[in-house]
Amino acid sequence: MHITQDLKLLRLIKIIPPIIVVTFAVWVNFIVINDNKIKLKSEISTFHKNFIDTEKETIKAQVNQLYQEINYEKSSTETILKKDIKERVYEAHSIATTIYQQNKNLSEKEVTKLITDALRSIRFNQGRGYYFIYKIKGTNVMHPVVPAIEGTSQSDLQDVRGNYIVRDMGQIIKKSEEGFHRWWFVKPQNKSQEFEKIGFGKYFAPYDWFIGTGEYVIDVESDIKARLLRRINNIRYGKNGYFFVIDYQGNILSDYSKKHVGTNRIEIRNQHGISTVEEIVKIAKHSEDFLYYESPLMPSTGQPAEKVSFIKGLPDWKWAIGTGAYISEIESYLAEREEYIGQQNESEFLKILCLSLFVTLFFVTLSFMLSNYLARRFSLYESRINKNFSELNTIKEQLQHQALHDVLTNLPNRVLLADRLSQSMVQSQRHHNLLAVVFLDLDGFKHVNDTYGHDFGDELLIIASLRMKEALRESDSLARIGGDEFVAVLTDLTTVEDCKPVLERLLLAASEPVKVGKVELKISASIGVTLYPQDKVSADQLMRHADQAMYVAKESGKNRYHLFNTAEDDAVKIQRESLEDIRTALDDNQFVLYYQPKVNMRKGSVIGAEALIRWQHPKRGLLNPLEFLPVIENHPMMIELGEWVIDSALTQISQWQAMGLNLPLNTSVNIAAVQLQQANFVDRLTTLLATHPDVNPRNLELEVLETSALEDLQHISTIMNASIALGVNFALDDFGTGYSSLTHLRRLPANLIKIDQTFVRDMLIDTDDLAIVEGVIALAKSFKRDVIAEGVETIEHGTVLLQLGCELAQGYGIARPMPASDIPTWISDWKPNVSWQLLTCSD
Incomplete structure (x- = not known):
């Protein structure tokens, strides 16, 4: 029967490996095909998402760059204004100085007329700019726009904010010989509203004058806006890329379609009743965001098309700036890339499939060869395994013994002691009898170790443990828990008196002289004892109580035993706490x-x-x-x-x-x-x-x-x-x-x-x-x-x-x-x- 089973096993060894290999190959190929399909879908989906995200980030970056350029130009408004009016005043001052130098022989009145005639007719900045002359104390010498005030004091002239226009400017120039000054004043074209104006004056020492000019900030800002819009109108990228600018009222300031520029399209709505311009303005007023909408014109086709744009607001100028990408362009590119990825994937899949078939054939052949080899070796290994199995059992028993016993004395160690103590406590409760936990420490052992060395100490421990084990009853256990410490568990005790003969024998066994070589060694033992269930605590506590009792025995003179007393322990605790x-x-x-x-x-x-x-x-x-x-x-x-x-x-x-x-x-x-x-x-x-x-x-x-x-x-x-x-x-x-x-x-x-x-x-x-x-x-x-x-x-x-x-x-x-x-x-x-x-x- 045994031989028949072995023959069947040999046949199985020959057949099963090829079957396993073929099954595994089919399963792997199925996984590869299925995984390839999933991978293709995942790649296409990921590419779609990444490309759209990239496009959006690109148009966002373009808008942010334009936003930074506009902000830079806007922030330079005052700088440009100040530079321009300063240069103008320097020119006028140079003209006045030249006239004065060339006509020193003439009277002040005559020279004054020559200078005012030269400067009165000069205009600049699209005709807005002109020169004025004041005495330091505020009397107007020349004002081309309001000649009626010439010869009168304008020292008390104030703007809407209470600033003294001429007086403050005169004080600035008197202190530093030149300087800038700000005030608010009406424009000639708009008498109903006052605007911020920046002026510059330079001291003309011969006649205690200052020659100056001024410019409205809003006029310079308007020039910068016009220049920026012209530049934005000319920006193009790609086939269909351009920027648009719309103000918060819906006026088209810049767009690809020139016919829309200057028109207001906020009321123009699509078939869903939505105004694209209105949505753009809402986003700009809030901050910035993307907007999907139908553009009325795609430059490359001239037809309406779906578009995604990034909008950003410019609050100071109340502009909405933006640019975008057409969805059809994105979809067209994605379709091309999807087709390319599919072709690449199909080519790679065919290569993997061919390789998989080749590997499958190789491993099937190899498995046939391997199975025959294994069958031959099996019979040889079977005999060796049977032989080694008995050896392993022997080693296992030895390892188990080593894990539970002290290597030196071959006595149970702390682990086995804990197990035996727990079992003995259960038996004590079941049979209503006592057990004693005996903690034993060898007196003088350290002196032996220090004097004669550890070899003598080890030999002493072996002999002493054998003698103490012989002193116990058959039902008792003795364990070594470390160094010169031993614990004995005495079971089946009826009264305390039952354990005393055993304790006396242990003391006697420990105190008998031990001869190691030519040296006679003499030690003794201090023993602590506690009884269960009189001392009704856990196994660990029983060990500690016996240990405490042992120290009492040692302090009382050694070579004796001491029974643990609960009241005494409580007193010790109270003493310690006190x-x-x-x-x-x-x-x-x-x-x-x-x-x-x-x-x-x-x-x-x-x-x-x-x-x-x-x-x-x-x-x-x-x-x-x-x-x-x-x-x-x-x-x-x-x-x-x-x-x-x-x-x-x-x-x-x-x-x-x-x-x-x-x-x-x-x-x-x-x-x-x-x-x-x-x-x-x-x-x-x-x-x-x-x-x-x-x-x-x-x-x-x-x-x-x-x-x-x-x-x-x-x-x-x-x-x-x-x-x-x-x-x-x-x-x-x-x-x-x-x-x-x-x-x-x-x-x-x-x-x-x-x-x-x-x-x-x-x-x-x-x-x-x-x-x-x-x-x-x-x-x-x-x-x-x-x-x-x-x-x-x-x-x-x-x-x-x-x-x-x-x-x-x-x-x-x-x-x-x-x-x-x-x-x-x-x-x-x-x-x-x-x-x-x-x-x-x-x-």
Whole structure:
């Protein structure tokens, strides 16, 4: 059966290629013929459109060129006028000068007559132009057109716009000896309308005259129009090309047909009732456009013909100019080109068809030869394919294994781990049991790599992975996810206790010494564990939680495991967020210092103030230090914040000094244990003091908690002595809350002891607290230390303290903490309680 099928396949291999080639050839030839027809139609259509567009662009360009020439001529009207009248005046001035020079022996009256006789009869510009002579002050000497005004003053003569014609012109010429002047005046032929006129005059010094002439702008413009129309009438291009000009009233100013020139054809309409001239004028008034219409005359035939023209308006002269092309000419040319393209296409088509038939025969023959060759080779390839197929399956399995396993340890990689973890989570939900995700990191592996090289590290990873895999149960999975990190998935757990033996075995497997060559390597493992579905999150989250737990194990001393705790994680998150908020507050200057005054109750004087930090939170308002300082108690940020407090307090002392508060106003700041215990504390304090050279270091007092001072008495004592050498003072804060002995107190160089407010506040009702306060006061006096009481909230507190011998105090009964800006006013307004003063007097 198999052999029969192979024989049929061989026959098909021989027959099918020629059939395919013939079918393909027929199909290709059909496509070529059809495509040729479409191409021919497209070419003709494209040529039609392009040619018509080209013709339209050509006639548009011709009209625009004529438009530019007309505009140029129009713009030169004033230039031509000025040049002409200036030359005329120069000629007249030359004549007058010559007559004067030749007749100096005659009187002014006689010379004047000779000059006026010579100039009076001269006319130019088609008889429009003439000369006039005025004295500079406005008296007319000669006016050929209106001789009646000769000898009279025309100084007050004005045009319709209020311009003084003769006076202004005389002033221009007197200033520059010659010049142009404009005015509006009636024309001799049209007394009902005034037109703009430009005049030129030149100073004639012998008799204080100016000789001048003028010309109406409209007359010069009319000359230019006439000259342009004559030229446009003579422009011809091609057999039928010419320009036409029509004014906005419909008068034909220029046309191929001379009989139409000078006629108004706006009322002449075609059989559809449309006036071509009217349509042309409409376009010209709007701007410019093309117009299709029937022309009454085609020059080459003398018959009416369809035409497309481009029309453009000349608003200043109210002209419509245009030219066009006859549709019959375009169609005739297109028909010729269409016939030519068709012939060219037919010739090319025959060549392509012949070539296609030849290629078809060639490939049919070639396909027969190829099919026989393929049939022979097929049997040979069949045996090779069968052989290679099994090899390909083997390679495929190897590639799949490599894609899902770690190359070094042959353990599942991150991809396969994710799949197995997802499946295990589904099974856990289905069977209502637990699974554990175990994140394992090798302790000391980096040291091995750095010390012995990567080859030793790789060998260590291979051996350690084998041992850890043996430590797992059969149902568990172990994967390497990178470097020295491994993840195990423990399934089918009933309780948390079920996973602990496996975890112990993993720790043991990782910590056993490994011998690589002659070197014995010893490492351990830190393991983090989270349980599902107790920790009911996604697979990725389970991995992250196990990773977090692993870091807890590592920070706790390594070589141990730690179970992930949700509440602990929430606390870590809150801690992290709080730290980030405090970091932001520091960067954005959200912290402020409030100051609580310290007083001498017996003397009634202010001795200083304690700087107390507050957080001006943008959302929660002003926060007490108990709400944020505990978060950073042992964090490096506490040091940064402490230095900010010292710097801000020194800045404030400097500002108070500048205000003239010449009181013994020493300012105390609290120093945290973590800041005080820094090895560079004295150096940092020195730097801060140096940035405020105007502040006496003795005005700064550092308050140290008794409990922090006792942690390392020798070290703290050394730091305090070095700081005192800089000039600052120390106070022992919250005294009575620690367990200091008399020896400790003697060794700490603090010159002030602060009684903790908890004892002071309750001493009126608690005899034990009263005894402690009394004892601290007595102790301070014994060691010759000053003592101050915190928490003085009532008059009675102050009275008892004075009776016990404590004069210094601070608390809400004296003043609440306040902004620095309020301190000066408070100091000037504060008065000690009368009962304290009476007590002092009785003493």
